[in-house]
Amino acid sequence: MEFIDLQAQYRMMRPAIDQAIQEVLDSSRYINGPQVQALEQALAAFVGSGMHAVGFSSGTDALLAILMAKGIGPGDEVITTPFTFIATAETIALTGAKPVFVDVEPDTLNLDPNRIAAAITERTRAIMPVSLFGQCADLEAINRVAEAHGLWVLEDGCQSFGAERHGKRSCGLTLTAATSFFPAKPLGCYGDGGMAFSMDPELSARIRVIRDHGQVALYQHARLGINGRLDTIQAAILLAKLPHFVQEIEARQQVAARYGERLAGKVRIPQIRSENLSVFAQYTVRVAERERVRAAMAQAGIPTAVHYPIPLHHQGVFADLGYAREAFPHATLAAQEVISLPMHPYLTADQQDLVADALLRAL
Ligand SMILES: *Cc1c(COP(=O)(O)O)cnc(C)c1O
Numbered sequence: 392m393e394f395i396d397l398q399a400q401y402r403m404m405r406p407a408i409d410q411a412i413q414e415v416l417d418s419s420r421y422i423n424g425p426q427v428q429a430l431e432q433a434l435a436a437f438v439g440s441g442m443h444a445v446g447f448s449s450g451t452d453a454l455l456a457i458l459m460a461k462g463i464g465p466g467d468e469v470i471t472t473p474f475t476f477i478a479t480a481e482t483i484a485l486t487g488a489k490p491v492f493v494d495v496e497p498d499t500l501n502l503d504p505n506r507i508a509a510a511i512t513e514r515t516r517a518i519m520p521v522s523l524f525g526q527c528a529d530l531e532a533i534n535r536v537a538e539a540h541g542l543w544v545l546e547d548g549c550q551s552f553g554a555e556r557h558g559k560r561s562c563g564l565t566l567t568a569a570t571s572f573f574p575a576k577p578l579g580c581y582g583d584g585g586m587a588f589s590m591d592p593e594l595s596a597r598i599r600v601i602r603d604h605g606q607v608a609l610y611q612h613a614r615l616g617i618n619g620r621l622d623t624i625q626a627a628i629l630l631a632k633l634p635h636f637v638q639e640i641e642a643r644q645q646v647a648a649r650y651g652e653r654l655a656g657k658v659r660i661p662q663i664r665s666e667n668l669s670v671f672a673q674y675t676v677r678v679a680e681r682e683r684v685r686a687a688m689a690q691a692g693i694p695t696a697v698h699y700p701i702p703l704h705h706q707g708v709f710a711d712l713g714y715a716r717e718a719f720p721h722a723t724l725a726a727q728e729v730i731s732l733p734m735h736p737y738l739t740a741d742q743q744d745l746v747a748d749a750l751l752r753a754l
């Protein structure tokens with residue numbers, strides 16, 4: 392059994408994907424081919440009307456370019472969660488700014504909006520919530536805190552593309568957002584890729600300039616930038632996959648519901664708020680004695696993963712931030728208990744039974 396079965400998806404979409412790649416090869420427009428702009432327009436419309444999108448070489452580069460476009464740098468603080476993939480806080484630190492952690496909600500494991508105000512200082516510039524495992528953070532509450540303190544919000548939607556909150560889509564709910572097309576993400580390409588979203592067309596234009604070495608006209612570099620371009624081949628693959636994406640999100644709901652039927656009451660299953668539609672980038676449950684459970688499941692041939700074993704305030708790279716080990720108890724406990732089960736749109740009921748049986752036996 393695969394943790395995420397990318398082959399099953401490729402088999403299903405193969406003619407369209409192969410043709411899309413072939414078209415790029417035939418055109419040789421590997422950099423900034425027309426598929427990149429077509430994808431930007433399609434995904435901007437997908438997340439919400441009036442949104443602007445810029446394709447990137449990864450989710451990490453999209454996050455970094457947004458922070459750079461907003462002028463975040465040394466002396467600034469950006470509030471984020473300690474329970475996320477390293478890239479979230481890494482991009483803040485790369486600008487020279489300081490990541491400031493705020494603990495998560497114990498049920499959703501997303502940034503707790505009620506704890507943010509206490510962490511705001513006169514250096515705070517922005518709030519960077521993560522929509523973890525495919526479920527949006529409480530972005531309205533976070534937007535309200537930001538507005539009250541003159542800050543802006545960047546949703547790290549690298550796991551939540553396609554998710555909804557009150558019927559509106561992730562990456563369209565905040566001034567800025569970024570997502571990732573890493574192959575294992577809900578909408579994945581065949582390599583690295585990402586996209587930056589913004590409600591503000593001028594900001595989006597700045598993000599676009601930063602993506603291409605700060606270049607405003609050929610060999611005229613007005614500001615500091617990066618090489619953050621999205622490959623044409625990856626954009627073409629994503630355009631071929633996009634028509635299936637809504638169906639895949641629906642299939643993810645069914646897979647999650649089946650896990651819920653087997654596992655509710657026996658382990659702590661994902662807690663999805665009623666206003667949210669999760670894309671279940673991960674189906675992550677919580678157990679005591681995680682390592683023993685994982686080993687027993689591995690014995691039974693069931694792959695599992697841990698997202699994430701170490702909260703960011705325990706990571707060596709952030710030791711100089713000076714956080715106590717006991718800080719952020721909800722994030723720290725989650726890091727000890729979480730275990731992600733195989734999850735993808737093509738997981739069969741029989742496969743899910745094998746996973747559930749192995750998990751329940753291991754308990
Ligand atoms: C995957 C991920 C990223 C980074 O995306 P890449 O495309 O791999 O650079 C950032 N934040 C979160 C929460 C992620 O899961």
